[in-house]
Amino acid sequence: MKGNxxxxxxxxxxxxxxxxxxxxIVYLDWRCVVPGxxxxxxxxxxxxxxxxxxxxxxxxxxxxxxxxxxxxVENAPKGKWVVGRGWDEKKFKExxxxxxxxxxxxxxxxxxxxxxxxxxxxxxxxxALQLAEVTKDTAAPADGAIDKDPxxxxxxxxxxDSATDLAWSKVPEPxxxxxxxxxxxxxxxxAAAGITSIHWLATSxxxxxxxxxxxxxxxxxxxxxxxxxxxxxxxxxxFEGLGEAARVGGAEVSLDGYLAMRTxxxxxxxxxxxxxxxxxxxxxxxxxxxxxxxxxLGYQPVLHAMGDQAVDEALKALESVPQxxxxxxxxxxxxxAELVERLKALGVVVSVQxxxxxxxxxVYKAADVLGEERAHYLYPLETxxxxxxxxxxxxxxxxEPLNPLLGLQWLITREHYLEEQVTVNEALHMYTISAAYAxxxxxxxxxxxxxxxxxxxxxxxxxxxxxxxxxxxISVDMTVVDGxxxxxx
Numbered sequence: 001m002k003g004n005x006x007x008x009x010x011x012x013x014x015x016x017x018x019x020x021x022x023x024x025i026v027y028l029d030w031r032c033v034v035p036g037x038x039x040x041x042x043x044x045x046x047x048x049x050x051x052x053x054x055x056x057x058x059x060x061x062x063x064x065x066x067x068x069x070x071x072x073v074e075n076a077p078k079g080k081w082v083v084g085r086g087w088d089e090k091k092f093k094e095x096x097x098x099x100x101x102x103x104x105x106x107x108x109x110x111x112x113x114x115x116x117x118x119x120x121x122x123x124x125x126x127x128a129l130q131l132a133e134v135t136k137d138t139a140a141p142a143d144g145a146i147d148k149d150p151x152x153x154x155x156x157x158x159x160x161d162s163a164t165d166l167a168w169s170k171v172p173e174p175x176x177x178x179x180x181x182x183x184x185x186x187x188x189x190x191a192a193a194g195i196t197s198i199h200w201l202a203t204s205x206x207x208x209x210x211x212x213x214x215x216x217x218x219x220x221x222x223x224x225x226x227x228x229x230x231x232x233x234x235x236x237x238x239f240e241g242l243g244e245a246a247r248v249g250g251a252e253v254s255l256d257g258y259l260a261m262r263t264x265x266x267x268x269x270x271x272x273x274x275x276x277x278x279x280x281x282x283x284x285x286x287x288x289x290x291x292x293x294x295x296x297l298g299y300q301p302v303l304h305a306m307g308d309q310a311v312d313e314a315l316k317a318l319e320s321v322p323q324x325x326x327x328x329x330x331x332x333x334x335x336x337a338e339l340v341e342r343l344k345a346l347g348v349v350v351s352v353q354x355x356x357x358x359x360x361x362x363v364y365k366a367a368d369v370l371g372e373e374r375a376h377y378l379y380p381l382e383t384x385x386x387x388x389x390x391x392x393x394x395x396x397x398x399x400e401p402l403n404p405l406l407g408l409q410w411l412i413t414r415e416h417y418l419e420e421q422v423t424v425n426e427a428l429h430m431y432t433i434s435a436a437y438a439x440x441x442x443x444x445x446x447x448x449x450x451x452x453x454x455x456x457x458x459x460x461x462x463x464x465x466x467x468x469x470x471x472x473x474i475s476v477d478m479t480v481v482d483g484x485x486x487x488x489x
């Protein structure tokens with residue numbers, strides 16, 4: 001490497017003529033070098049907030065949850081909210097749900113909201129219930145539930161689905177200083193995961209300011225391609241002053257929700273009792289107008305479409321609007337053969353989140369909810385690749401783990417519809433060259449190749465040379481961005 005470019009790739013003999021007295025030589029001792037990983041779907045602002053939370057992952061008892069809460073409360077001002085995530089009562093030795101009394105015993109003066117590991121469920125303490133104005137007489141909102149003691153009628157502290165918003169709406173936003181500090185830690189974690197570029201999915205205008213602050217403070221070790229809500233293109237938000245390593249390049253429109261919430265728009269109802277049929281979030285005319293505006297302003301249209309009906313509507317809109325950028329659909333989860341052909345014909349980039357896909361089967365039982373026939377078309381990744389559709393991959397962090405190697409492992413070892421497993425090379429491509437192609441940067445990065453930007457990831461082992469179920473155990477030993485190490489183990 002010279003400056004920020006790769007100038008030669010080859011054997012020791014082939015590169016030796018370039019070695020001078022000032023050349024720094026790094027011996028990797030049989031480690032594996034791959035192009036820098038690119039995460040095509042990450043919410044950095046949310047991840048920063050998550051890092052400010054109490055991590056309850058792996059807690060084996062309610063007592064352990066209380067211990068972690070006590071450690072946080074001891075250093076928190078009286079009245080400050082304590083937020084956490086990751087508890088799972090199935091792992092508790094008590095074999096029961098936590099309740100408000102469990103939290104009150106440790107935190108009587110600080111409101112607490114602790115989210116379940118998977119799905120929209122939380123437990124809150126009495127202080128939080130009081131601030132949320134939830135009592136024994138409070139009726140649950142539509143599509144939500146407030147668990148109450150069968151004897152007293154008092155809330156137990158467990159809130160479900162939309163009822164979780166009763167407490168969450170009372171949690172104040174962190175200060176700008178707190179958020180920037182947490183975002184800097186988030187970016188350090190991203191680099192430590194071997195990721196050199198990210199597609200930052202912005203959820204609010206605060207994300208733009210957060211990105212600017214990181215750049216100004218010199219705390220952005222990775223490249224950023226930001227995707228903003230299409231509503232930001234109305235002129236009220238400025239994207240100036242982001243520098244060379246970051247740019248706003250995509251605009252997102254959501255057509256539906258999520259399979260896990262039964263809000264992904266599918267042609268056939270979900271196999272629930274009673275059957276559920278989710279609605280689209282916009283009309284075809286509204287969608288076409290949004291896509292046209294995005295394209296006219298020179299941005300990449302990024303359409304969130306998960307169910308087959310939503311994907312069909314997304315394709316209709318893209319077919320009606322001449323494209324200047326490579327259009328993209330996230331995550332195009334449920335696609336039959338006809339939709340696959342149309343994705344290919346339009347040159348649509350499909351961005352998937354492998355660990356979200358894993359959760360659809362493991363946590364949310366997608367095969368049962370969709371039925372065996374439809375589930376066969378859920379994330380048909382090898383079919384998409386064989387048809388020539390460009391498929392890239394991301395994490396959806398913080399909803400799923402950041403680690404791209406765990407994503408690689410699932411892609412290669414998925415347990416449902418084994419014919420849709422991908423090869424090691426195909427999985428690596430999804431996190432490298434295919435992800436670079438998604439933003440039109442395949443000539444700049446995505447492969448270890450002369451003339452390209454020197455973004456590299458050094459792994460402890462070659463993913464080709466370990467057992468497939470051990471890929472997730474490979475460690476990242478070095479991350480190089482612009483020819484300079486930004487992480488070393």
